[in-house]
Amino acid sequence: MKRRMALVLAYDGTDFAGWQRQTNALSIQQVLEETIENLLHEPVHVTASGRTDAGVHAEGQVAALDLEHPIPAERLQAALNSNLPASIRVMDCYEAAPDFQPRYDAKRKTYRYTVFNGEVMPPKYRFTAVREYRKIDWGKVEQCMELLIGEHDFAAFHSTGSSEKTTTRILYEAKSYADPKEPALRHMEFTGNGFLYNMVRILVGTLLDIGCGKRDPKDIELAFQTGNRNLAGPTAPPQGLTLVQVEYEKNRINKEKTVDF
Protein backbone atom coordinates (compact mmCIF):
# COMPACT_ATOMS: atom_id res chain seq x y z
CA MET A 1 0.00 0.00 0.00
CA LYS A 2 1.26 3.44 -0.84
CA ARG A 3 2.04 5.91 1.89
CA ARG A 4 1.34 9.61 1.46
CA MET A 5 4.40 11.70 2.27
CA ALA A 6 4.50 15.45 2.97
CA LEU A 7 7.48 17.63 2.07
CA VAL A 8 8.19 21.11 3.43
CA LEU A 9 10.12 22.86 0.69
CA ALA A 10 12.28 25.96 0.47
CA TYR A 11 13.29 27.17 -2.95
CA ASP A 12 14.86 30.06 -4.76
CA GLY A 13 12.37 30.74 -7.56
CA THR A 14 14.86 32.76 -9.61
CA ASP A 15 15.90 29.95 -11.92
CA PHE A 16 12.52 28.25 -12.31
CA ALA A 17 9.40 28.77 -14.38
CA GLY A 18 7.39 28.49 -11.16
CA TRP A 19 5.98 25.48 -9.31
CA GLN A 20 3.92 23.89 -12.05
CA ARG A 21 5.24 21.65 -14.82
CA GLN A 22 5.64 23.42 -18.16
CA THR A 23 6.38 21.90 -21.52
CA ASN A 24 9.21 24.25 -22.41
CA ALA A 25 10.71 25.48 -19.12
CA LEU A 26 12.01 23.95 -15.92
CA SER A 27 9.59 23.93 -12.97
CA ILE A 28 10.12 22.99 -9.35
CA GLN A 29 7.47 20.26 -9.67
CA GLN A 30 9.35 18.64 -12.55
CA VAL A 31 12.71 18.75 -10.77
CA LEU A 32 11.21 17.17 -7.65
CA GLU A 33 9.34 14.44 -9.52
CA GLU A 34 12.34 13.51 -11.64
CA THR A 35 14.70 13.50 -8.65
CA ILE A 36 12.38 11.20 -6.66
CA GLU A 37 11.81 8.91 -9.66
CA ASN A 38 15.55 8.60 -10.22
CA LEU A 39 16.12 7.82 -6.55
CA LEU A 40 13.29 5.35 -5.89
CA HIS A 41 12.55 4.04 -9.37
CA GLU A 42 8.81 4.57 -9.20
CA PRO A 43 6.63 7.15 -10.94
CA VAL A 44 5.44 9.95 -8.63
CA HIS A 45 3.14 12.92 -8.85
CA VAL A 46 3.89 15.78 -6.47
CA THR A 47 1.15 18.28 -5.62
CA ALA A 48 1.63 21.52 -3.69
CA SER A 49 -0.40 23.79 -1.41
CA GLY A 50 -0.56 26.15 -4.35
CA ARG A 51 1.36 27.10 -7.44
CA THR A 52 4.01 29.74 -7.14
CA ASP A 53 4.74 31.81 -10.23
CA ALA A 54 8.12 32.10 -11.96
CA GLY A 55 10.53 34.06 -9.73
CA VAL A 56 8.47 33.57 -6.56
CA HIS A 57 10.33 31.95 -3.65
CA ALA A 58 9.30 29.60 -0.86
CA GLU A 59 10.53 29.03 2.67
CA GLY A 60 7.75 26.62 3.62
CA GLN A 61 5.85 25.36 0.59
CA VAL A 62 4.11 22.07 1.44
CA ALA A 63 3.84 19.29 -1.11
CA ALA A 64 2.57 15.71 -1.04
CA LEU A 65 3.20 12.51 -2.97
CA ASP A 66 2.30 8.83 -2.72
CA LEU A 67 5.12 6.32 -2.43
CA GLU A 68 5.27 2.55 -2.82
CA HIS A 69 8.90 2.55 -1.63
CA PRO A 70 9.22 2.00 2.16
CA ILE A 71 11.99 4.62 2.65
CA PRO A 72 11.65 6.36 6.06
CA ALA A 73 10.78 10.07 5.91
CA GLU A 74 14.10 11.26 7.30
CA ARG A 75 16.05 9.15 4.79
CA LEU A 76 13.94 10.46 1.93
CA GLN A 77 14.70 14.02 3.09
CA ALA A 78 18.44 13.37 3.23
CA ALA A 79 18.48 11.58 -0.14
CA LEU A 80 16.53 14.40 -1.79
CA ASN A 81 18.81 17.06 -0.34
CA SER A 82 21.83 15.17 -1.70
CA ASN A 83 20.32 14.99 -5.18
CA LEU A 84 18.28 18.15 -5.68
CA PRO A 85 19.89 21.31 -7.08
CA ALA A 86 21.04 23.68 -4.32
CA SER A 87 18.16 26.04 -5.20
CA ILE A 88 15.61 23.55 -3.76
CA ARG A 89 15.80 22.12 -0.24
CA VAL A 90 13.55 19.76 1.67
CA MET A 91 13.36 21.45 5.06
CA ASP A 92 11.21 18.70 6.53
CA CYS A 93 9.63 15.42 5.47
CA TYR A 94 7.02 13.21 7.16
CA GLU A 95 4.21 10.76 6.65
CA ALA A 96 0.85 12.40 6.21
CA ALA A 97 -2.73 11.16 6.55
CA PRO A 98 -3.60 8.92 3.56
CA ASP A 99 -6.05 11.54 2.29
CA PHE A 100 -3.85 14.59 3.05
CA GLN A 101 -4.18 17.24 0.36
CA PRO A 102 -1.75 20.13 0.73
CA ARG A 103 -4.02 22.53 -1.10
CA TYR A 104 -7.45 21.77 0.29
CA ASP A 105 -6.33 20.97 3.82
CA ALA A 106 -4.37 24.21 4.26
CA LYS A 107 -5.81 26.23 7.15
CA ARG A 108 -3.51 29.23 7.06
CA LYS A 109 -0.92 30.47 4.59
CA THR A 110 1.63 33.22 5.12
CA TYR A 111 3.27 35.24 2.36
CA ARG A 112 5.95 37.91 2.67
CA TYR A 113 6.62 40.58 0.10
CA THR A 114 9.88 42.56 0.26
CA VAL A 115 10.60 45.98 -1.15
CA PHE A 116 13.82 48.00 -1.11
CA ASN A 117 12.92 51.66 -0.59
CA GLY A 118 16.31 53.33 -0.24
CA GLU A 119 18.94 55.01 -2.39
CA VAL A 120 20.95 52.17 -3.93
CA MET A 121 19.89 48.55 -3.51
CA PRO A 122 22.79 46.31 -2.44
CA PRO A 123 23.20 43.52 -5.04
CA LYS A 124 22.54 40.78 -2.50
CA TYR A 125 18.85 41.72 -2.37
CA ARG A 126 18.30 41.73 -6.11
CA PHE A 127 16.61 38.32 -6.37
CA THR A 128 14.41 38.60 -3.28
CA ALA A 129 13.38 42.26 -3.13
CA VAL A 130 11.89 44.72 -5.57
CA ARG A 131 13.31 48.21 -5.82
CA GLU A 132 10.59 50.80 -5.09
CA TYR A 133 11.77 54.13 -6.49
CA ARG A 134 8.95 56.24 -5.10
CA LYS A 135 9.06 57.68 -1.59
CA ILE A 136 6.72 55.51 0.46
CA ASP A 137 4.95 56.64 3.64
CA TRP A 138 5.25 53.37 5.56
CA GLY A 139 3.01 54.59 8.38
CA LYS A 140 0.23 54.99 5.82
CA VAL A 141 0.94 51.53 4.41
CA GLU A 142 0.73 50.03 7.90
CA GLN A 143 -2.62 51.74 8.53
CA CYS A 144 -4.01 50.44 5.24
CA MET A 145 -2.84 46.92 6.01
CA GLU A 146 -5.07 46.97 9.09
CA LEU A 147 -8.05 47.70 6.82
CA LEU A 148 -7.32 44.46 4.97
CA ILE A 149 -7.62 42.24 8.04
CA GLY A 150 -10.86 40.27 8.32
CA GLU A 151 -13.24 38.57 5.90
CA HIS A 152 -13.58 40.40 2.60
CA ASP A 153 -14.47 39.82 -1.01
CA PHE A 154 -11.03 40.16 -2.64
CA ALA A 155 -12.45 40.01 -6.21
CA ALA A 156 -10.82 43.36 -7.06
CA PHE A 157 -7.47 42.00 -5.88
CA HIS A 158 -7.00 38.97 -8.08
CA SER A 159 -6.04 38.12 -11.63
CA THR A 160 -8.65 36.38 -13.72
CA GLY A 161 -7.80 32.93 -14.96
CA SER A 162 -8.26 31.15 -11.66
CA SER A 163 -11.46 29.16 -11.24
CA GLU A 164 -12.33 29.76 -7.59
CA LYS A 165 -15.86 29.17 -6.31
CA THR A 166 -15.73 32.30 -4.19
CA THR A 167 -13.49 35.33 -4.03
CA THR A 168 -14.09 35.82 -0.30
CA ARG A 169 -11.08 35.18 1.91
CA ILE A 170 -10.13 35.88 5.50
CA LEU A 171 -6.92 37.75 6.28
CA TYR A 172 -5.86 36.99 9.86
CA GLU A 173 -2.78 39.17 9.84
CA ALA A 174 -1.30 41.87 7.62
CA LYS A 175 1.68 43.88 8.77
CA SER A 176 4.65 45.79 7.47
CA TYR A 177 8.02 46.10 9.17
CA ALA A 178 11.56 47.25 8.46
CA ASP A 179 14.23 44.58 8.16
CA PRO A 180 16.23 44.36 11.42
CA LYS A 181 19.54 44.60 9.53
CA GLU A 182 18.64 46.95 6.68
CA PRO A 183 16.14 49.74 7.44
CA ALA A 184 15.53 50.51 3.74
CA LEU A 185 14.30 46.95 3.27
CA ARG A 186 10.57 46.69 4.10
CA HIS A 187 8.68 43.47 4.49
CA MET A 188 4.89 43.15 4.10
CA GLU A 189 3.48 39.97 5.58
CA PHE A 190 0.02 38.49 5.01
CA THR A 191 -1.55 35.49 6.77
CA GLY A 192 -4.92 34.25 5.57
CA ASN A 193 -7.11 31.20 5.11
CA GLY A 194 -6.31 31.27 1.41
CA PHE A 195 -5.20 33.58 -1.36
CA LEU A 196 -6.57 34.22 -4.85
CA TYR A 197 -4.31 34.20 -7.89
CA ASN A 198 -1.87 37.16 -7.67
CA MET A 199 -3.75 38.46 -4.62
CA VAL A 200 -0.67 39.31 -2.54
CA ARG A 201 1.09 40.95 -5.47
CA ILE A 202 -1.97 43.08 -6.28
CA LEU A 203 -2.45 44.00 -2.61
CA VAL A 204 1.21 45.09 -2.52
CA GLY A 205 0.85 47.06 -5.76
CA THR A 206 -2.17 48.81 -4.24
CA LEU A 207 -0.48 49.51 -0.89
CA LEU A 208 2.59 51.00 -2.60
CA ASP A 209 0.36 53.24 -4.77
CA ILE A 210 -1.35 54.44 -1.58
CA GLY A 211 1.97 54.82 0.26
CA CYS A 212 3.32 57.21 -2.37
CA GLY A 213 0.08 59.20 -2.57
CA LYS A 214 -0.95 58.02 -6.04
CA ARG A 215 -4.05 56.26 -4.76
CA ASP A 216 -6.48 56.99 -1.92
CA PRO A 217 -6.77 54.67 1.10
CA LYS A 218 -10.54 54.78 0.57
CA ASP A 219 -10.04 52.84 -2.67
CA ILE A 220 -9.55 49.69 -0.58
CA GLU A 221 -13.04 49.88 0.94
CA LEU A 222 -14.53 50.76 -2.46
CA ALA A 223 -12.67 47.88 -4.10
CA PHE A 224 -14.07 45.47 -1.49
CA GLN A 225 -17.59 46.78 -2.14
CA THR A 226 -17.49 46.87 -5.93
CA GLY A 227 -14.97 44.18 -6.88
CA ASN A 228 -13.62 46.67 -9.42
CA ARG A 229 -10.05 45.67 -10.40
CA ASN A 230 -9.37 49.27 -11.51
CA LEU A 231 -9.58 50.45 -7.92
CA ALA A 232 -6.61 48.23 -7.07
CA GLY A 233 -3.00 48.87 -8.03
CA PRO A 234 -0.74 47.01 -10.44
CA THR A 235 0.52 43.47 -9.83
CA ALA A 236 3.90 43.85 -8.06
CA PRO A 237 6.80 41.88 -9.63
CA PRO A 238 7.22 38.21 -8.61
CA GLN A 239 10.74 38.24 -7.16
CA GLY A 240 9.67 40.16 -4.03
CA LEU A 241 7.25 37.38 -3.03
CA THR A 242 7.98 34.44 -0.72
CA LEU A 243 5.56 31.74 0.45
CA VAL A 244 6.65 31.61 4.10
CA GLN A 245 4.48 28.97 5.74
CA VAL A 246 1.45 26.74 5.25
CA GLU A 247 -0.34 25.46 8.35
CA TYR A 248 -2.52 22.37 8.76
CA GLU A 249 -4.54 20.65 11.44
CA LYS A 250 -2.55 18.31 13.63
CA ASN A 251 -4.02 15.05 12.35
CA ARG A 252 -3.22 15.85 8.72
CA ILE A 253 0.51 15.49 9.02
CA ASN A 254 2.24 13.57 11.78
CA LYS A 255 4.37 16.32 13.12
CA GLU A 256 4.37 18.09 16.46
CA LYS A 257 4.85 21.49 14.91
CA THR A 258 1.47 21.51 13.16
CA VAL A 259 -1.14 23.77 14.66
CA ASP A 260 -4.33 23.06 16.62
CA PHE A 261 -7.37 24.76 15.14
Add this chain to the structure above:
Amino acid sequence: MKRRMALVLAYDGTDFAGWQRQTNALSIQQVLEETIENLLHEPVHVTASGRTDAGVHAEGQVAALDLEHPIPAERLQAALNSNLPASIRVMDCYEAAPDFQPRYDAKRKTYRYTVFNGEVMPPKYRFTAVREYRKIDWGKVEQCMELLIGEHDFAAFHSTGSSEKTTTRILYEAKSYADPKEPALRHMEFTGNGFLYNMVRILVGTLLDIGCGKRDPKDIELAFQTGNRNLAGPTAPPQGLTLVQVEYEKNRINKEKTVDF
Protein backbone atom coordinates in the same frame (compact mmCIF):
# COMPACT_ATOMS: atom_id res chain seq x y z
CA MET B 1 43.82 68.10 -14.77
CA LYS B 2 42.53 64.72 -13.74
CA ARG B 3 40.47 64.34 -10.58
CA ARG B 4 40.79 61.28 -8.39
CA MET B 5 37.40 59.73 -7.67
CA ALA B 6 36.55 57.21 -4.96
CA LEU B 7 33.85 54.56 -5.37
CA VAL B 8 32.24 52.56 -2.56
CA LEU B 9 31.24 49.27 -4.14
CA ALA B 10 28.93 46.42 -3.20
CA TYR B 11 29.09 43.26 -5.25
CA ASP B 12 27.94 39.69 -5.37
CA GLY B 13 31.14 37.79 -6.01
CA THR B 14 29.36 34.63 -7.16
CA ASP B 15 29.62 35.30 -10.87
CA PHE B 16 33.10 36.85 -10.93
CA ALA B 17 36.67 35.59 -10.91
CA GLY B 18 37.38 38.02 -8.08
CA TRP B 19 38.38 41.68 -8.08
CA GLN B 20 41.50 41.54 -10.23
CA ARG B 21 41.62 41.44 -14.02
CA GLN B 22 42.23 37.98 -15.46
CA THR B 23 42.98 37.04 -19.03
CA ASN B 24 40.38 34.28 -19.26
CA ALA B 25 37.64 35.11 -16.74
CA LEU B 26 35.48 38.09 -15.89
CA SER B 27 36.61 40.20 -12.93
CA ILE B 28 34.92 43.08 -11.14
CA GLN B 29 37.82 45.37 -12.04
CA GLN B 30 37.38 44.65 -15.76
CA VAL B 31 33.61 45.20 -15.68
CA LEU B 32 34.06 48.52 -13.87
CA GLU B 33 36.82 49.78 -16.15
CA GLU B 34 34.95 48.83 -19.32
CA THR B 35 31.69 50.34 -18.09
CA ILE B 36 33.39 53.66 -17.23
CA GLU B 37 35.31 53.70 -20.52
CA ASN B 38 32.11 53.12 -22.48
CA LEU B 39 30.36 55.89 -20.57
CA LEU B 40 33.04 58.59 -20.55
CA HIS B 41 35.18 57.61 -23.54
CA GLU B 42 38.48 57.79 -21.71
CA PRO B 43 40.79 54.99 -20.57
CA VAL B 44 40.67 54.36 -16.82
CA HIS B 45 42.49 52.20 -14.33
CA VAL B 46 40.54 51.30 -11.19
CA THR B 47 42.43 50.21 -8.07
CA ALA B 48 40.85 48.77 -4.92
CA SER B 49 41.59 48.65 -1.19
CA GLY B 50 42.51 45.04 -1.78
CA ARG B 51 41.75 42.15 -4.08
CA THR B 52 38.84 39.92 -3.24
CA ASP B 53 39.03 36.32 -4.45
CA ALA B 54 36.52 34.60 -6.71
CA GLY B 55 33.24 34.10 -4.86
CA VAL B 56 34.03 36.68 -2.16
CA HIS B 57 31.46 39.47 -1.77
CA ALA B 58 31.68 43.15 -0.84
CA GLU B 59 29.34 45.58 0.85
CA GLY B 60 31.86 48.40 1.10
CA GLN B 61 34.89 47.80 -1.12
CA VAL B 62 36.60 51.12 -1.87
CA ALA B 63 38.16 51.81 -5.27
CA ALA B 64 39.77 54.81 -6.90
CA LEU B 65 40.31 56.07 -10.44
CA ASP B 66 41.54 59.22 -12.18
CA LEU B 67 39.16 61.01 -14.53
CA GLU B 68 39.65 63.69 -17.15
CA HIS B 69 35.89 63.97 -17.65
CA PRO B 70 34.25 66.65 -15.42
CA ILE B 71 31.19 64.53 -14.51
CA PRO B 72 30.03 65.28 -10.93
CA ALA B 73 30.39 62.40 -8.46
CA GLU B 74 26.66 61.86 -7.98
CA ARG B 75 26.06 61.75 -11.74
CA LEU B 76 28.89 59.25 -12.20
CA GLN B 77 27.32 57.08 -9.51
CA ALA B 78 23.89 57.18 -11.18
CA ALA B 79 25.33 56.53 -14.64
CA LEU B 80 27.35 53.57 -13.39
CA ASN B 81 24.38 52.06 -11.59
CA SER B 82 22.35 52.32 -14.80
CA ASN B 83 25.03 50.56 -16.82
CA LEU B 84 26.69 48.04 -14.50
CA PRO B 85 25.32 44.50 -14.15
CA ALA B 86 22.91 44.15 -11.20
CA SER B 87 25.57 42.17 -9.33
CA ILE B 88 27.72 45.32 -8.88
CA ARG B 89 26.44 48.55 -7.34
CA VAL B 90 28.13 51.85 -6.60
CA MET B 91 26.83 52.59 -3.10
CA ASP B 92 28.64 55.93 -2.96
CA CYS B 93 30.91 58.07 -5.10
CA TYR B 94 32.98 61.17 -4.30
CA GLU B 95 36.07 63.16 -5.09
CA ALA B 96 39.13 62.03 -3.19
CA ALA B 97 42.46 63.68 -2.35
CA PRO B 98 44.65 63.73 -5.50
CA ASP B 99 47.02 61.23 -3.91
CA PHE B 100 44.33 59.02 -2.34
CA GLN B 101 45.27 55.33 -2.51
CA PRO B 102 42.51 52.98 -1.40
CA ARG B 103 44.96 50.27 -0.41
CA TYR B 104 47.71 52.17 1.37
CA ASP B 105 45.49 54.79 2.98
CA ALA B 106 43.10 52.24 4.53
CA LYS B 107 43.11 52.59 8.32
CA ARG B 108 40.62 49.88 9.23
CA LYS B 109 38.99 47.09 7.30
CA THR B 110 36.09 44.92 8.39
CA TYR B 111 35.33 41.45 7.06
CA ARG B 112 32.40 39.19 7.91
CA TYR B 113 32.36 35.43 7.46
CA THR B 114 29.05 33.57 7.58
CA VAL B 115 28.46 29.93 8.39
CA PHE B 116 25.21 27.95 8.46
CA ASN B 117 25.37 25.50 11.36
CA GLY B 118 21.89 23.96 11.38
CA GLU B 119 20.06 21.01 9.90
CA VAL B 120 19.14 22.06 6.37
CA MET B 121 20.42 25.30 4.87
CA PRO B 122 17.65 27.32 3.19
CA PRO B 123 18.60 27.87 -0.47
CA LYS B 124 18.64 31.66 -0.09
CA TYR B 125 21.86 31.48 1.92
CA ARG B 126 23.75 29.25 -0.51
CA PHE B 127 25.84 32.00 -2.14
CA THR B 128 26.69 33.93 1.03
CA ALA B 129 27.11 31.30 3.73
CA VAL B 130 29.06 28.08 4.03
CA ARG B 131 27.39 24.99 5.45
CA GLU B 132 29.27 23.76 8.54
CA TYR B 133 28.25 20.12 9.11
CA ARG B 134 30.09 19.69 12.42
CA LYS B 135 28.49 20.66 15.72
CA ILE B 136 30.19 23.92 16.72
CA ASP B 137 30.50 25.18 20.29
CA TRP B 138 29.97 28.87 19.56
CA GLY B 139 30.82 29.91 23.12
CA LYS B 140 34.25 28.42 22.58
CA VAL B 141 34.58 30.18 19.22
CA GLU B 142 33.69 33.50 20.87
CA GLN B 143 36.32 32.97 23.57
CA CYS B 144 38.98 32.19 20.97
CA MET B 145 38.08 35.26 18.96
CA GLU B 146 38.99 37.37 21.97
CA LEU B 147 42.48 35.80 21.91
CA LEU B 148 42.90 37.13 18.38
CA ILE B 149 42.35 40.77 19.31
CA GLY B 150 45.49 42.92 19.51
CA GLU B 151 48.79 43.11 17.66
CA HIS B 152 50.08 39.70 16.55
CA ASP B 153 52.29 38.09 13.97
CA PHE B 154 49.70 36.39 11.78
CA ALA B 155 52.33 34.53 9.68
CA ALA B 156 50.70 31.17 10.51
CA PHE B 157 47.36 32.53 9.29
CA HIS B 158 48.13 33.51 5.74
CA SER B 159 48.65 31.92 2.36
CA THR B 160 52.04 32.36 0.78
CA GLY B 161 52.17 34.21 -2.49
CA SER B 162 51.62 37.66 -1.07
CA SER B 163 54.70 39.91 -0.79
CA GLU B 164 54.07 41.74 2.46
CA LYS B 165 56.91 43.44 4.31
CA THR B 166 55.62 42.24 7.65
CA THR B 167 53.08 39.65 8.76
CA THR B 168 52.22 41.62 11.91
CA ARG B 169 48.71 43.06 11.97
CA ILE B 170 46.43 44.58 14.59
CA LEU B 171 42.94 43.16 15.09
CA TYR B 172 40.76 45.79 16.78
CA GLU B 173 37.63 43.66 16.96
CA ALA B 174 36.74 40.02 16.48
CA LYS B 175 33.30 38.75 17.40
CA SER B 176 30.79 36.06 16.55
CA TYR B 177 27.02 36.42 16.71
CA ALA B 178 23.88 34.62 15.60
CA ASP B 179 21.87 36.20 12.80
CA PRO B 180 18.87 38.10 14.22
CA LYS B 181 16.50 36.34 11.81
CA GLU B 182 18.05 32.86 11.56
CA PRO B 183 19.71 31.47 14.71
CA ALA B 184 21.53 28.69 12.78
CA LEU B 185 23.30 31.36 10.74
CA ARG B 186 26.45 32.54 12.53
CA HIS B 187 28.49 35.57 11.57
CA MET B 188 32.16 36.06 12.48
CA GLU B 189 33.34 39.65 12.12
CA PHE B 190 36.91 40.91 12.09
CA THR B 191 38.11 44.54 12.11
CA GLY B 192 41.81 45.23 11.74
CA ASN B 193 44.40 47.62 10.38
CA GLY B 194 44.99 45.21 7.50
CA PHE B 195 44.69 41.58 6.56
CA LEU B 196 47.15 39.15 4.97
CA TYR B 197 46.21 37.02 1.98
CA ASN B 198 43.48 34.52 3.03
CA MET B 199 43.92 35.60 6.67
CA VAL B 200 40.21 35.79 7.50
CA ARG B 201 39.43 32.50 5.79
CA ILE B 202 42.29 30.72 7.64
CA LEU B 203 41.26 32.28 10.97
CA VAL B 204 37.72 31.01 10.34
CA GLY B 205 38.99 27.54 9.38
CA THR B 206 40.99 27.49 12.63
CA LEU B 207 38.10 28.74 14.78
CA LEU B 208 35.71 26.14 13.35
CA ASP B 209 38.25 23.36 14.00
CA ILE B 210 38.51 24.57 17.60
CA GLY B 211 34.73 24.96 17.90
CA CYS B 212 34.13 21.31 16.99
CA GLY B 213 36.94 20.04 19.26
CA LYS B 214 39.29 19.00 16.48
CA ARG B 215 41.91 21.56 17.46
CA ASP B 216 43.02 23.01 20.78
CA PRO B 217 42.47 26.71 21.63
CA LYS B 218 46.13 26.79 22.71
CA ASP B 219 47.12 26.29 19.06
CA ILE B 220 46.31 29.97 18.44
CA GLU B 221 48.93 31.19 20.92
CA LEU B 222 51.44 28.63 19.60
CA ALA B 223 50.72 29.66 16.02
CA PHE B 224 51.35 33.32 16.92
CA GLN B 225 54.66 32.35 18.56
CA THR B 226 55.95 29.97 15.91
CA GLY B 227 54.33 31.17 12.68
CA ASN B 228 53.70 27.52 11.88
CA ARG B 229 50.91 27.24 9.28
CA ASN B 230 50.23 23.66 10.41
CA LEU B 231 48.94 24.93 13.75
CA ALA B 232 46.18 26.81 11.91
CA GLY B 233 43.14 25.24 10.28
CA PRO B 234 42.18 24.96 6.63
CA THR B 235 41.25 27.95 4.45
CA ALA B 236 37.46 28.28 4.70
CA PRO B 237 35.60 28.50 1.33
CA PRO B 238 35.32 31.95 -0.33
CA GLN B 239 31.54 32.35 -0.58
CA GLY B 240 31.13 32.89 3.17
CA LEU B 241 33.35 35.99 3.10
CA THR B 242 32.22 39.61 2.67
CA LEU B 243 34.36 42.75 2.75
CA VAL B 244 32.04 44.91 4.84
CA GLN B 245 33.79 48.26 5.20
CA VAL B 246 37.04 50.12 4.61
CA GLU B 247 37.72 53.22 6.70
CA TYR B 248 39.98 56.20 5.91
CA GLU B 249 41.08 59.42 7.50
CA LYS B 250 38.75 62.34 6.89
CA ASN B 251 41.00 64.31 4.56
CA ARG B 252 41.49 61.38 2.18
CA ILE B 253 37.98 61.35 0.81
CA ASN B 254 35.66 64.32 0.91
CA LYS B 255 32.82 62.72 2.75
CA GLU B 256 31.36 63.42 6.15
CA LYS B 257 31.03 59.76 6.97
CA THR B 258 34.75 59.11 7.02
CA VAL B 259 36.31 58.57 10.39
CA ASP B 260 38.60 60.68 12.53
CA PHE B 261 41.73 58.84 13.67
